[in-house]
Amino acid sequence: MASSPRINLSDKIREALEAEIVSGKLDAGSRIDEQELMDRFAVSRTPAREAILQLMSAGLVTTVPRQGAVVATLSLPEYIAMLEILMELEGLAARLAARRMPAAQRKQLQEAHGACQRAAAKDDPEAYGQANRLFHEIIYDGSLNEVLARQLRSMRLRMRHPQRALFDRPNRIRNSLAEHQTILEAIVAGDEDAADRAMTGHISSGGNVYADAIASMPVGRALAAPKKPEAQAASPAGSRRATEKT
Structure with missing residues (x-):
């Protein structure tokens, strides 16, 4: 069974953000804003949120009080x-x-x-x-x-x-x-x-x-x-x- 378009969109967003994190374009502590992702990739809130959750699961993104999702930093x-x-x-x-x-x-x-x-x-x-x-x-x-x-x-x-x-x-x-x-x-x-x-x-x-x-x-x-x-x-x-x- 083929993947749904929504899942494909979330994977596309995740892969793009992951590449930017690895390259340093998105540095540690950089904020990941849902609305900005929605505008940038022309998607609804759901795939943008799913992409962020996938990055959190991989340990690349975390949440900070009053800031939301940010690129994770290791101590x-x-x-x-x-x-x-x-x-x-x-x-x-x-x-x-x-x-x-x-x-x-x-x-x-x-x-x-x-x-x-x-x-x-x-x-x-x-x-x-x-x-x-x-x-x-x-x-x-x-x-x-x-x-x-x-x-x-x-x-x-x-x-x-x-x-x-x-x-x-x-x-x-x-x-x-x-x-x-x-x-x-x-x-x-x-x-x-x-x-x-x-x-x-x-x-x-x-x-x-x-x-x-x-x-x-x-x-x-x-x-x-x-x-x-x-x-x-x-x-x-x-x-x-x-x-x-x-």
């Missing part, structure tokens, strides 16, 4: 807690991908790594960020575990703000590319343990850079879209794997 403790979980889930995805990824997806993963190499050669943080997302997305899909892939995508969306500054950090593109090479080799070889270790080390290394980006934010703007970082701080604490690679 620093929440972010570190999610980073600890992300490392474990990313490692599991790489482990399952090494065991299960079909040959066609392994080829796609190699191609995505090639895109990372080309972006790194140009020292282009934006292009590298896009290629990096594709590299990880292929691993999620290659795990052949839809629940795990969905959870990882949801967490990545919620942790989006510090990630925007990740590849502006000195040497991060070069280091990330080398880590990707190790992950790729382990997955292609079908080595589950090596894939898990390489991925958790990769996320841990990135987590240290996230901490630096967070530490460099102006007071009161933590975990909103950061400016290019200039200062460095200690890596996040509290997780065994978070401190394995520094």
Whole structure:
């Protein structure tokens, strides 16, 4: 049975807002107004409200007294807690991908790594960020575990703000590319343990850079879209794997 037009409209609105949240066009704390959505997308109140509810369910939007729906902001403790979980889930995805990824997806993963190499050669943080997302997305899909892939995508969306500054950090593109090479080799070889270790080390290394980006934010703007970082701080604490690679 085909989806109703109303549901399609709400999905269209949700996808548009989600893209704007991820890109930073809608920053943390930005208000999401139903009437503005109705005018912008030429829809009734119901699909606009449904789109907002879907974003709330994904953790991207929350409600604030006297303001209504706003783009959600993570606290620093929440972010570190999610980073600890992300490392474990990313490692599991790489482990399952090494065991299960079909040959066609392994080829796609190699191609995505090639895109990372080309972006790194140009020292282009934006292009590298896009290629990096594709590299990880292929691993999620290659795990052949839809629940795990969905959870990882949801967490990545919620942790989006510090990630925007990740590849502006000195040497991060070069280091990330080398880590990707190790992950790729382990997955292609079908080595589950090596894939898990390489991925958790990769996320841990990135987590240290996230901490630096967070530490460099102006007071009161933590975990909103950061400016290019200039200062460095200690890596996040509290997780065994978070401190394995520094």
